[in-house]
Ligand code: SF4
């Protein structure tokens with residue numbers, strides 16, 4: 001991780017110095033363990049703030065929207081797919097970007113780690129290649145990173161960036177034998193009532209803070225439907241039906257666009273498994289249209305394509 | 317009444333005996349977090365293992381969504397279009413195990429809800445019906461900075477009773493008449509003697525002395541509003557911010573709300589919901605103009621309100637208790653302690669990795 005951090009700093013310095021980019025977007029080390037902070041670097045002197053480890057689970061593409069300058073940006077597999085999605089949705093131009101690809105071995109699930117130490121306060125985390133060690137008052141424990149990956153990283157099939165100008169280090173091996181949608185299949189087996197109960201339970205702690213929506217690079221509408229007041233589509237209290245309306249509509253807006261980056265799930269202050277809302281849509285996109293979001297700059301997404309030779313009859 | 321000593325088990329049993337007199341809230345574990353819930357016969361009380369609840373207990377006095385009025389829109393109804401106050405009860409309740417920082421927060425909110433000119437009827441009545449039984453913090457987290465905000469791990473301000481966790485027992489001290497009344501209803505316990513009281517004092521002094529004094533705040537008081545408002549660091553502070561409601565909704569001292577009308581058929585409710593200065597909608601005018609249209613303006617507002625406007629207006633403390641929730645749970649790690657350092661012209665701690 002230290003070598004990667006050094007490389008990121010060097011590349012950022014070079015890009016800023018030679019004027020390839022105006023700014024560089026990466027992470028700085030967090031003030032609390034397992035929480036790194038996205039940072040905008042404007043000049044080479046600040047590049048030493050940049051930092052990299054397995055606690056960079058936000059999606060940096062989220063910080064591109066609306067920028068008009070030339071941007072260097074760090075991108076893992078899923079982040080690069082979100083950037084591709086941003087480009088084909090005209091939220092940023094490819095020629096504004098210098099994408100520094102970083103092959104990814106997955107991000108640490110901070111909730112699982114806190115659980116593993118019985119919620120004692122962790123004050124420090126260090127990482128080696130395949131393990132990490134957490135320290136707190138009176139304890140120190142070492143874990144295998146593979147056992148504590150974020151849910152999305154466990155089933156990731158695109159650890160290597162799909163689009164980049166420069167790649168840091170060698171590509172990593174993609175995970176083999178992944179069963180990517182077993183969670184979806186389990187829910188599909190439920191009765192309608194059980195599904196309803198499952199999703200109601202899922203969000204019973206939701207406080208409508210919108211961290212999930214705001215962390216997602218897909219949510220860039222100037223005014224979100226939940227914030228609209230003329231007309232008002234959905235109530236703003238924590239009434240369970242209104243909260244469910246927010247969640248279901250948000251998820252459908254992500255259909256065929258979600259890269260399963262896990263940012264929505266990572267940021268929820270109430271620990272809600274947000275990906276459960278988008279996973280089924282991702283699987284449908286894959287099964288019905290052979291589509292995984294963000295893999296191609298040239299192909300249009302299924303939900304904005306019309307083909308006269310479509311094999312589905314209903315559309316003709 | 318002098319201090320009393322309860323065994324830990326005896327304390328919980330005594331609390332259960334209050335069922336007819338108070339609605340008692342205690343911390344319980346729910347999944348990965350803690351929350352204040354009603355104490356009933358099979359509640360597993362988490363006094364021993366909890367640091368603090370994820371959501372602050374402010375919602376017990378000030379719910380996230382509250383129906384204030386109801387009305388009919390039915391033209392046939394003689395009361396059509398007349399707002400009627402929703403009937404509420406304000407039965408005595410007690411929050412047992414509240415941390416001193418969260419009790420301090422009620423004193424801060426009181427400045428907003430209970431002023432010489434205006435008294436918010438629902439907040440005030442619920443607050444007055446509430447007895448706050450604090451549990452001193454034997455092991456504050458590294459994110460706690462209550463002492464810098466004028467409080468402390470055993471601070472009494474805003475509490476009616478303070479509990480000291482002495483290992484096997486609690487030493488329980490009434491601080492107000494409300495607290496005396498609460499303890500007067502409790503069965504069991506014995507009077508504390510001098511040794512008990514000295515042990516409690518040693519404990520609280522020891523913990524307090526171990527608190528880091530890392531957050532400089534006095535310089536902010538002496539600076540001009542404009543100088544902080546126009547400072548160059550706000551863009552950087554705001555960069556990562558998602559403008560979500562995490563910091564303000566988890567905060568015990570944030571009090572802002574929004575009023576909404578919701579109509580179902582011919583009936584309507586006027587509801588108030590917590591609002592957040594981080595939301596773009598917060599300051600959106602009817603004309604469409606938004607004086608805080610940019611993210612950095614909203615981020616600046618949160619900190620300026622807590623550490624400058626509030627200070628200049630009330631000249632007594634800050635609109636923050638140092639509970640550390642926003643430090644722990646901001647999803648992008650915007651650390652209020654770092655922002656305070658910037659506002660005080662001190663370099664943030666994380667200059668480089
Ligand atoms: S919906 Fe969640 S997992 Fe999907 S792209 Fe958005 S933040 Fe990532």
Ligand code: SF4
Pocket residue numbers: 205206207208209210211212213267268269270271272274
């Ligand atoms: S981040 Fe969590 S609590 Fe906030 S709106 Fe999303 S699901 Fe609800």
Ligand code: SF4
Pocket residue numbers: 211556557558559560561562563564594645646647648649650
């Ligand atoms: S400071 Fe953090 S918690 Fe607060 S609005 Fe910004 S991202 Fe959300």
Ligand code: SF4
Pocket residue numbers: 563566567568569570622635636637638639640641642643652
């Ligand atoms: S530390 Fe953060 S959450 Fe706690 S009172 Fe201060 S501003 Fe509010």
